[in-house]
Amino acid sequence: LTPHIGGSTLEAQESIARYVSQKFIDYINTGSTTGSVNLPNIQLPQLEKAHRLLHLHHNTPGILAKINNILAKNKINILGQYLKTNEEVGYVITDVDKRYNKRVIEELGRIKNTIRFRVLY
Template sequence: GTSTSSVNFPEVALPAHPGKHRLLHVYRDVPGVLSRINQVFADNHINIAAQYLQTREDLGYVVIDIDAAHSDTALAKLAGVAGTLRTRVLF
């Protein structure tokens, strides 16, 4: 999908990755958040196939394509990462 002309989010254009699952993670752009996000996937043995990151001022978002279906445990841990504003499964 594409996010353009959004007031609240930076623009990003994302290629399709058939067979992957896509998550959106919106966060406060502070040091260490991306490291903690990636660690959640590593701890749950979920491979990250692709990541798309954009930031604007103190807001960031990363769209993450993963190889495996998401787990409720991993999603709960993502939502609990310090600095998280929102986590959502896109497909």
């Protein structure tokens, strides 16, 4: 995550610390992965009046369809959706209406090839 720098001045180290800290905050608060070297890079807008479902998975065909089928089956309205992949992993971000059965979260986390799943409230 830290950029390569030619010097190791105190100012440079402080700048890197601020940069890395902000990237972690962005990931925790919005799910954004901009600047990541091991995840697909995606910059996301702030979450407003929705819950954000973050689904990291092995890059295999059909994951997006499985996610959407679960949401449709449970009549959950999708407000926004983003997909980004690299050779190894895929990252699906889905903003949904706040009204849904919480069992859906368990079902989404059990999709085959899921690496990590979490919800931003």
